[in-house]
Structures are given as C-alpha cells and as structure tokens.
Amino acid sequence: QVQLVESGGGLVQAGGSLRLSCAASERTFSSYAMGWFRQAPGKEREFVAVIRWSGGSTYYADSVKGRFTISRDNAQNTVYLQMNSLKPEDTAVYYCAGAHLVWGIIATMSRDTSYGYWGQGNQVTVSS
Numbered sequence: 001q002v003q004l005v006e007s008g009g010g011l012v013q014a015g016g017s018l019r020l021s022c023a024a025s026e027r028t029f030s031s032y033a034m035g036w037f038r039q040a041p042g043k044e045r046e047f048v049a050v051i052r053w054s055g056g057s058t059y060y061a062d063s064v065k066g067r068f069t070i071s072r073d074n075a076q077n078t079v080y081l082q083m084n085s086l087k088p089e090d091t092a093v094y095y096c097a098g099a100h101l102v103w104g105i106i107a108t109m110s111r112d113t114s115y116g117y118w119g120q121g122n123q124v125t126v127s128s
Contacts, residue, residue, distance in 0.1 A: 002026050002117045004096050009122035012086055016126070020081040022096030022119050030074040033101040036081045037112055038092035038124075047110035048094070049081065052103050059109055064090075086126045093121040 003025040012018050022034070035050035049060045049070040058070050067086075072079040079096060097115035101108060108114050 002029060002032070002098055004098060004117055004119035006094070006096055006119040006122040009094060009124045011125045011127065014086060014088055014126055014128050016086050017082070017084045018086065018124060019083065020094055020096070020122060020124070022079045022081075024077040024079075024098065027077065029077045029098065031100065032098040032117070033103065033109070034070075034072060034079040035097045035099070035109070035115060036070060036079075036094060037097060037115075038090075038094045039121075040089075040092040043092075045095070045112050047112070050101075050109045051079065057103060059106065061110070083124070086124075088126045088128045091124060091126050093123050095119050095121050 004022050006022045008020040036048040037045050039045040047061050051058045051070045055072045067084050069082040096119040098117040099115040
C-alpha cells in the first residue's frame with residue numbers, strides 16, 4: 001500500500017511562496033495520478049490541482065490557476081506543489097492524494113472520493 005508523506009508547509013506573508021512536497025513509499029507511485037487538496041477551518045476539503053501519472057498533463061482549480069504549479073519526479077517518487085503569490089485565503093491544511101484515474105474527466109479528477117491514498121496533511125498559513 002502506498003504511503004504518502006508531505007513536507008514543506010509553514011507560515012508565509014501574503015505575496016510569498018512555498019513549495020510542498022509529497023514523497024511516496026513505493027515505485028508504483030509512477031502509475032498514479034497525484035492530486036493536491038486543501039481544507040480550511042470550517043470548510044469542506046477542496047480540489048487544488050492534479051497531475052497525470054506521466055507528468056504530461058495537469059489541471060487546476062480556478063482559484064489557484066496561474067499561481068500554483070504541480071509537478072512530479074517519478075524517479076524520486078515525489079510530487080510537488082509550488083505556490084506563488086500566496087493569499088490569506090490560501091490558508092488551509094494541504095493534502096496530497098493518489099489514484100488511478102481516467103484522465104480527462106474533470107468531475108472525477110477533482111473529487112476527493114476518487115483518491116484512495118492520502119498524505120497526513122500539512123498546514124499552510126498566509127498572513128496578511
């Protein structure tokens with residue numbers, strides 16, 4: 001069973017940048033689509049971004065498009081989320097997740113119940 005371990009969260013001022021990392025325990029990681037989700041206090045978990053197993057395709061939530069970049073290094077079994085121009089409303093616990101997805105069906109790719117493997121969560125706090 002794939003285990004996902006996240007790192008890289010923290011406190012940053014508005015306009016700053018952070019990079020989250022998510023390391024997988026198994027080489028089978030390279031066959032999974034990998035997504036990032038976030039959950040702010042009192043809110044439901046929401047989709048942020050997803051990347052295809054090959055790394056060749058990505059999809060983003062409108063709220064982060066143009067500011068966040070998802071990438072992966074299959075040789076290192078790691079997926080990244082580069083977050084630039086951070087805003088206070090980006091404050092949340094961020095989770096990485098893995099799944100075998102049919103690529104191209106947005107409703108599936110952006111739904112948290114489509115993912116079977118989850119990291120422990122990592123707090124990102126953006127101060128104004």
